[in-house]
Amino acid sequence: MFELTDVEHRYGTVRALAVPSWRAQAGEQWLLAGASGSGKSTLLHILAGLTTPSAGRVVVAGQDLAALAGGARDRWRGRHVGVVPQKLHLIGAVSVFDNLRLACTMAGLRVEEARIRALLAAVQVADLAQRRPGELSQGQAQRVAIARAVVNRPALLLADEPTASLDDASAAAALELLRTQAREAGATLVVASHDARVRPLLPRTYQLSEVAAAA
Amino acid sequence: MGPTRLALAYARRRPLATLLVVALAAIGTAVVVLTLAVGRELATRLDRDAQGIDLVVGAKGSPLQLVLAGVYHVDVPPGNIPLAALSELRANPMVAGAIPLALGDSVRGFRIVGTEHALVAHYGAQLAQGRQWAKPMEAVLGSEVARATGLGVGAKFTGSHGLSEGGGGHDEASYAVVGVLAPTGRVVDRMALTSVASVWAVHDAHHPPEAAEEHDHDKAEGGPAREVTMVLVRYAGPLAAASLPRAINSGSNYMAASPAYEMARLLTVFGVGLDLVRAFAALLIVASAAMLFVALAQALDERRYDLAILRALGASRGQVAWVLLAESMTLALAGAALGWVIAQVTLALAGTWLPAAAPLAATAWTLRGNEGWIVAGAALAGALAAAWPAWQAYRLDVAATLADG
Incomplete structure (x- = not known):
């Protein structure tokens, strides 16, 4: 599903990330582990096509990302990658329903209202569809953010520290929801986390080396 | 729910600033349209009475x-x-x-x-x-x-x-x-x-x-x-x-x-007065654009993460810039359109209040070429007010913004 080869990212002269090789198959669920500052978020951004690595080759869903630029890369991302950012960040000016709608239109895809309703029901926030994000609890907002990330049936679902600041039960529930939604969308799941509670909940782990972070 | 509707949703979120911007643009436009109508009617009347x-x-x-x-x-x-x-x-x-x-x-x-x-x-x-x-x-x-x-x-x-x-x-x-x-x-x-x-x-x-x-x-x-x-x-x-x-x-x-020569002379003098009124009205429109600029520049800081999320969802640089441009241009155009309507209502009512202004009332509710330019100018002012914030949105470093949270 994706393959990274000799990927390296530098900020100026400082090497921030090194991934010699990582290959994931469709539908697999991975933990991207590493200490804080090890480059987990950077690697997620590279997989999403938001950051171009300083070196190396990144192929996602059969697409060499180096061959995509500008608007083409944005469109590709909207259609193939779902992102659950660490701070969730729903668009506060519009309703929960419209947050999912935006995900479709920004990707240039047709809005399937029935799918949006079904997804909101699946993540148990159907009754909050017309609420503004500011009216939601943290757990409700997280469920909406996950629904938004999978609404376009992405091939790759990326989540950045989804359990940060959650208690054990909520963290387990969030992980389970991510895994379920990824499975139902047929997406490969990559969860970046330094939370020890997450490791036993995901079948595969890619450990970012300390060497890379310190180099 | 596209970028334009999102822009309107943002405008609705800060109703006071939105109202003030629209009101200033509307008053400025109304005064410009009214002075144009009065000047036009004056010239027409002077010309008509001197004919032959x-x-x-x-x-x-x-x-x-x-x-x-x-x-x-x-x-x-x-x-x-x-x-x-x-x-x-x-x-x-x-x-x-x-x-x-x-x-x-x-x-x-x-x-x-x-x-x-x-x-x-x-x-x-x-x-x-x-x-x-x-x-x-x-x-x-x-x-x-x-x-x-x-x-x-x-x-x-x-x-x-x-x-x-x-x-x-x-x-x-x-x-x-x-x-x-x-x-x-x-x-x-x-x-x-x-x-x-x-x-x-x-x-x-x-x-x-x-x-x-x-x-x-x-x-x-x-x-x-x-x-x-x-x-x-x-x-x-x-x-x-x-x-x-x-x-x-x-x-x-x-x-x-x-009569032709004397009236041309009189209109030159009178025209200076009308120009002064128009200049004041133009100032109101500029003030409205300046308010838009300040509002959008402030909003840009608040919405930086929103825009980064939009990019993560697949929006292009142009689309996120358009969110700001659309908001600004929509408010400016709404102000111009409202100003035009206010001017037409005033012209129509003027005919009711003052019989001498009846010919002015007869010209109400007709969009003239130069009024079209005012509306286009308002849209341009809106675009200019949003230019810098939109440029900042265009250049947004999505990865860094998402990482900053």
């Missing part, structure tokens, strides 16, 4: 005063000229037509004009009631005079000195209304017309020849030396425009003034 009058010949003095008194009937004439001047002008081959005017009195603020039937024909006026005057002390009223005074065929009235109401009267000599003209939209609507002989008769009765020296507007009345106030002249050909005014001004005791 190439030259006004009267007593020496201010040429502008002569034109204002003789063509637009809004000023007192500088004096009188001998009746012989009328014959001289009619005998001049450069003159195709000459209509005398004997002015001085008014009826309830409307001027009584001693003239010939040719003046009625000149303005293209038709009788709505009655007939033309046939002998001294018979009068035909313009439509506005009849409407405002309530006088009709068979009624009698007396004149007062000057143009304002309440001047000394000529109670001993009353006019009989024999006809009322249909509305023309020209200055004749505001005149009470009679023969030149009527005006002479009224003043002969009121100021016997021995008292004439003390009277300020008809001092040579009585006896054979009759006077008129001015003569409206139509040229026989284009050459007359070059030589007739010069010939009159240099070779006689009276003066010739060209």
Whole structure:
């Protein structure tokens, strides 16, 4: 599903990330582990096509990302990658329903209202569809953010520290929801986390080396 | 839910700033549209009333005063000229037509004009009631005079000195209304017309020849030396425009003034005033754009993460820039559109409140070319106000913003 080869990212002269090789198959669920500052978020951004690595080759869903630029890369991302950012960040000016709608239109895809309703029901926030994000609890907002990330049936679902600041039960529930939604969308799941509670909940782990972070 | 609807959702989130921006743009636009309408109507009216009058010949003095008194009937004439001047002008081959005017009195603020039937024909006026005057002390009223005074065929009235109401009267000599003209939209609507002989008769009765020296507007009345106030002249050909005014001004005791020239001069002066009002209105629009800029620049900081999320969802750089541009341009256009509507409502109501503004009301609810430019200008101001914030949004470092949280 994706393959990274000799990927390296530098900020100026400082090497921030090194991934010699990582290959994931469709539908697999991975933990991207590493200490804080090890480059987990950077690697997620590279997989999403938001950051171009300083070196190396990144192929996602059969697409060499180096061959995509500008608007083409944005469109590709909207259609193939779902992102659950660490701070969730729903668009506060519009309703929960419209947050999912935006995900479709920004990707240039047709809005399937029935799918949006079904997804909101699946993540148990159907009754909050017309609420503004500011009216939601943290757990409700997280469920909406996950629904938004999978609404376009992405091939790759990326989540950045989804359990940060959650208690054990909520963290387990969030992980389970991510895994379920990824499975139902047929997406490969990559969860970046330094939370020890997450490791036993995901079948595969890619450990970012300390060497890379310190180099 | 595209970028444009999202932009509107953002605008709705800060209603006070949005209202203020729209209100400023609306007031500025309304004032510009109104001054354009007033200027346009003024020019049209001045042009319409002066149509077919190439030259006004009267007593020496201010040429502008002569034109204002003789063509637009809004000023007192500088004096009188001998009746012989009328014959001289009619005998001049450069003159195709000459209509005398004997002015001085008014009826309830409307001027009584001693003239010939040719003046009625000149303005293209038709009788709505009655007939033309046939002998001294018979009068035909313009439509506005009849409407405002309530006088009709068979009624009698007396004149007062000057143009304002309440001047000394000529109670001993009353006019009989024999006809009322249909509305023309020209200055004749505001005149009470009679023969030149009527005006002479009224003043002969009121100021016997021995008292004439003390009277300020008809001092040579009585006896054979009759006077008129001015003569409206139509040229026989284009050459007359070059030589007739010069010939009159240099070779006689009276003066010739060209309405076209004097009105162009007046409009230049008046235009400065209108330009000042427009400049003030433009300032309001600029202030509105400046407010938009400040609001969007502040909003950019608040929305940086929103925009980064939109990019993560697949929005292009152009789309996130458009969110800010669309918000700004929509508010500016809404302000311009609202301003245009306010101006049209004001124009329409002006006709109800002030009968004199009725022609302005008739121009309401018609979008003119230059008003289209105002709307386009407002959109441009909106785009300029959003240019820098939109550029910042375009250049947003999505990865760094998402990482910062």
